[in-house]
Amino acid sequence: MAQNIPPLARLIEQFERLPGIGRKSAQRLAYYILNMSEEEAKTFSQNILFAHANIKHCGVCCDLTDRDICTICSSNSRDKGLICVVEDSKDVAAIERTHEYSGIYHVLHGVISPMNSIGPGDIKVKELIERLSDDNIREIIMATNPTVEGEATAMYISRLIKPMGITVSRLAYGVPVGSDLEYADEVTLSRALEGRKEI
Numbered sequence: 001m002a003q004n005i006p007p008l009a010r011l012i013e014q015f016e017r018l019p020g021i022g023r024k025s026a027q028r029l030a031y032y033i034l035n036m037s038e039e040e041a042k043t044f045s046q047n048i049l050f051a052h053a054n055i056k057h058c059g060v061c062c063d064l065t066d067r068d069i070c071t072i073c074s075s076n077s078r079d080k081g082l083i084c085v086v087e088d089s090k091d092v093a094a095i096e097r098t099h100e101y102s103g104i105y106h107v108l109h110g111v112i113s114p115m116n117s118i119g120p121g122d123i124k125v126k127e128l129i130e131r132l133s134d135d136n137i138r139e140i141i142m143a144t145n146p147t148v149e150g151e152a153t154a155m156y157i158s159r160l161i162k163p164m165g166i167t168v169s170r171l172a173y174g175v176p177v178g179s180d181l182e183y184a185d186e187v188t189l190s191r192a193l194e195g196r197k198e199i
Contacts, residue, residue, distance in 0.1 A: 008034070060131070062107045064089045064122045072104055074141070077101045078094065081138040085128065087111055087145055095143065104129065111149040112156055125157060132164055139167040146173045146191070 015026035032043060057063070058070035058081060065071070070093075072078060082103030086092055092105050110123040120126075131137070140161055142182025144150035158168040175184050184192070 032119060057107075057109075061105045062109060062127055063092055063105055064107075080134075081132070081136045082141065083128075083137060083139070084141040084143050086143045087150065087153075091143065091145075096182070108144070108153070111144060111147075111153040113149045120156060123153075125160070128157065129160060132161065137166055139169060141171065142165075142171050143171045146187075 011030040012023075012026045015021055015029045016023060016063055018026075021029070036044065037097045054066050055064050056066070058073055059068050060073040061070060063070050063072070067074075073110055081100050082107050084095060084101060084103055085106045086095070087110065091109060095101050095105075096161070103132065106128045108123045108125065108128070112118060112119055112120055112123065138187070140157075142154035142158060144154045144197075154170060159172075161168050165181060172191065173188065174192030174195050175188060
C-alpha cells in the first residue's frame with residue numbers, strides 16, 4: 001500500500017536508512033509519525049533540524065557538544081593527564097554511566113577499515129596526536145571495540161604514541177558477568193586471562 005502513496009514510501013525509505021531499522025520498523029515509525037498531530041510533527045521535525053544545526057564537535061576531544069568546548073573537557077574536576085580513546089560519542093556515554101572514569105576522552109568518529117576505504121586520515125587520529133604535545137598527558141587508554149577494525153585502529157595509534165614516552169593501555173575484555181565459561185569463545189577467554197587481576 002505504501003508504494004501507492006509516494007510521500008509515505010519516501011518517509012519509510014528515510015527511516016530504513018537509519019542504522020538498525022529494517023523495513024517493518026521503518027513502516028511502524030512512518031505510520032506513527034502520520035498519526036501525530038500537525039503540531040507534534042512540526043515539533044519533532046524542528047527538533048531534528050535544531051539538533052543538526054546546533055550540535056558540533058568539541059574543539060578538544062571531538063565529542064558531540066552544543067558548545068565550543070564540551071563540559072567534560074572544560075571541567076576542572078577531570079584528570080587531564082588521562083585520555084580514553086573511543087570510536088564514537090555513544091562510547092563516551094557508556095563509559096560515563098559507570099561513574100568509574102575521571103579522565104577525559106578523544107572520539108575518533110570511526111575506525112580504520114581498509115575494506116570500507118577508511119584510513120587514518122578519515123578519522124580523528126591527527127587531532128589526537130596534536131593533543132599529545134601537552135606535557136601533562138601521561139596515559140592513553142585505547143577503548144575501541146574488540147573487532148578486527150577496532151583492534152587494528154588501537155594498534156596503529158599505539159605505534160604512533162609509544163615513541164612519545166606516553167603509556168598506552170587497552171581496555172581489558174573478558175567474560176561478561178552472569179555468563180558461563182563453556183559458552184565463551186576462545187578470544188574472549190584469552191582476553192579474560194590476559195586482563196586478570198589480583199583479588
